[in-house]
Amino acid sequence: MLDRPFHPFSHSLHAATRVAALARQGGARLDQDGAFPAAEVAALAEAGLLAAPLPPDLGGAGLGQGPEGAAALAEVLMRIGAGSLPLGRLYEGHVNALGLVLAYGDVAQREDAAADARQGSLFGVWNTDDRQQPLRLEGALLRGRKILASGAGWVERPLVTVATPEGPLMLLPVLAKGERADLASWTAQGMRASATGAVDFDGLPAPPAVRIGQPGDYHRQPLFSGGAWRFLAVQTGGGAEIFALLCQHLRQLGRDADPHQRARVGQAAAALEGARLRVERAARHLAEDSLRPEAVVAYVDLTRGAVEAALLEILEHAQRSVGLAGFMRPHPLERVTRDLATYLRQPAPDRALEMGAAFVLEQEAWPW
Numbered sequence: 001m002l003d004r005p006f007h008p009f010s011h012s013l014h015a016a017t018r019v020a021a022l023a024r025q026g027g028a029r030l031d032q033d034g035a036f037p038a039a040e041v042a043a044l045a046e047a048g049l050l051a052a053p054l055p056p057d058l059g060g061a062g063l064g065q066g067p068e069g070a071a072a073l074a075e076v077l078m079r080i081g082a083g084s085l086p087l088g089r090l091y092e093g094h095v096n097a098l099g100l101v102l103a104y105g106d107v108a109q110r111e112d113a114a115a116d117a118r119q120g121s122l123f124g125v126w127n128t129d130d131r132q133q134p135l136r137l138e139g140a141l142l143r144g145r146k147i148l149a150s151g152a153g154w155v156e157r158p159l160v161t162v163a164t165p166e167g168p169l170m171l172l173p174v175l176a177k178g179e180r181a182d183l184a185s186w187t188a189q190g191m192r193a194s195a196t197g198a199v200d201f202d203g204l205p206a207p208p209a210v211r212i213g214q215p216g217d218y219h220r221q222p223l224f225s226g227g228a229w230r231f232l233a234v235q236t237g238g239g240a241e242i243f244a245l246l247c248q249h250l251r252q253l254g255r256d257a258d259p260h261q262r263a264r265v266g267q268a269a270a271a272l273e274g275a276r277l278r279v280e281r282a283a284r285h286l287a288e289d290s291l292r293p294e295a296v297v298a299y300v301d302l303t304r305g306a307v308e309a310a311l312l313e314i315l316e317h318a319q320r321s322v323g324l325a326g327f328m329r330p331h332p333l334e335r336v337t338r339d340l341a342t343y344l345r346q347p348a349p350d351r352a353l354e355m356g357a358a359f360v361l362e363q364e365a366w367p368w
């Protein structure tokens with residue numbers, strides 16, 4: 001239904017399908033330490049997807065804005081994630097950064113960021129500090145490093161946080177491609193092509209013009225925790241890809257009529273649809289203003305656990321149904337399962353469940 005020609009976001013949806021197909025083709029080639037999907041990011045730019053999250057008055061498509069825009073963005077993230085989880089991670093960071101600038105930046109900052117996105121610059125959100133050398137401001141200069149920064153060496157407009165007594169302050173400095181990045185520590189099992197590494201900001205200018213919003217804005221709810229639905233969408237795309245590979249494998253081997261295989265496929269299909277529905281509902285909740293911020297945050301917090309469980313279930317069914325072949329390179333299942341298992345590791349899952357449960361316990365009636 002989302003693909004019907006008159007759908008307001010049909011251009012973005014079709015573009016996502018095309019870029020995902022390209023990314024799927026290049027997945028095996030890019031499964032190397034230090035790799036980055038440069039051609040695929042260029043294809044995102046070419047297809048208008050780097051600018052699509054901007055509002056129309058800034059040259060975008062309004063993708064992600066309003067409940068319908070949010071549902072369309074969820075579908076776009078799922079499609080890109082299905083084509084490549086590393087590319088989906090990078091695009092999710094880009095969308096997140098633009099959203100923060102749109103929410104908290106001033107007019108000049110919004111226009112500046114929009115112009116760069118339209119010209120094909122990749123954005124990202126780098127929040128994780130090196131414990132020994134956390135990022136900090138000394139006058140108008142930056143000191144310290146960020147770690148676990150996706151697109152390190154490629155992202156030209158990173159939205160970074162520096163700690164202040166009033167909470168994290170967001171900055172949007174300018175980086176040149178190829179500088180300050182160190183990918184040596186990214187030895188993860190999967191997501192090798194996400195160029196996730198350390199970035200050294202020492203001595204980089206950070207004049208007042210690059211400071212976005214006020215200290216503490218970065219943690220403002222419901223955007224901070226509620227925005228987690230976007231990584232869930234990318235992850236769900238990876239789950240959809242694994243499901244498709246599973247079905248393809250069973251058909252090719254003529255094992256699709258076996259009742260045990262059918263039982264696992266049926267359970268995986270139900271888990272996938274559950275994840276898709278929850279992600280779309282979470283996206284809509286954040287975009288609507290009918291719920292209190294605490295209710296939106298709790299919904300997304302609980303969705304995190306539910307989607308994680310669904311995707312782990314799909315992983316297990318696929319590995320058990322395909323068997324050893326799914327653990328052998330170059331079977332695409334071998335790579336995509338590694339990517340998904342790695343990307344499922346996101347911050348503080350236990351806390352999200354606990355906070356969601358605490359909210360539900362405070363309510364007299366069903367809160368959603």
Ligand SMILES: Cc1cc2nc3c(=O)[nH]c(=O)nc-3n(C[C@H](O)[C@H](O)[C@H](O)COP(=O)(O)OP(=O)(O)OC[C@H]3O[C@@H](n4cnc5c(N)ncnc54)[C@H](O)[C@@H]3O)c2cc1C
Nearest residue numbers: 125126127128148149150191342343345346347348349350
């Ligand atoms: C592919 C990839 C790309 C990434 N890109 C970026 C990026 O661009 N920018 C960025 O800022 N970050 C990025 N990250 C980092 C990401 O945001 C998280 O910081 C990271 O994934 C956290 O994973 P973790 O399992 O170590 O989380 P943790 O929060 O450490 O969770 C591990 C376990 O410990 C539990 N736990 C957490 N806190 C406590 C506690 N205080 N006491 C007891 N138990 C606890 C959790 O519930 C969980 O069971 C990326 C991560 C990945 C995988």
